[in-house]
Amino acid sequence: MSENLCPFIDKCPFFNILHSKGTEEALKIWYCKSEFVKCERYKLRLSEQEVPRNLWPNGKVLNF
Numbered sequence: 001m002s003e004n005l006c007p008f009i010d011k012c013p014f015f016n017i018l019h020s021k022g023t024e025e026a027l028k029i030w031y032c033k034s035e036f037v038k039c040e041r042y043k044l045r046l047s048e049q050e051v052p053r054n055l056w057p058n059g060k061v062l063n064f
């Protein structure tokens with residue numbers, strides 16, 4: 001596994017509710033496949049806190 005690949009990428013539920021493939025690909029390039037340590041979802045999950053389903057990697061909580 002690449003050291004720059006988020007260990008949660010295979011089961012990250014965020015991408016199940018995101019309906020824009022373009023946005024998904026961009027987020028994966030910016031976070032999941034590079035600087036995943038900056039992802040707010042990753043940080044919460046790592047600290048074993050509940051991750052809101054609509055929490056974006058940049059920390060914003062938006063409705064879809």
Ligand code: SF4
Pocket residue numbers: 006007008009010012014028031032033036039040041042045057
């Ligand atoms: S959105 Fe965050 S937690 Fe989910 S796979 Fe990408 S970097 Fe990991």
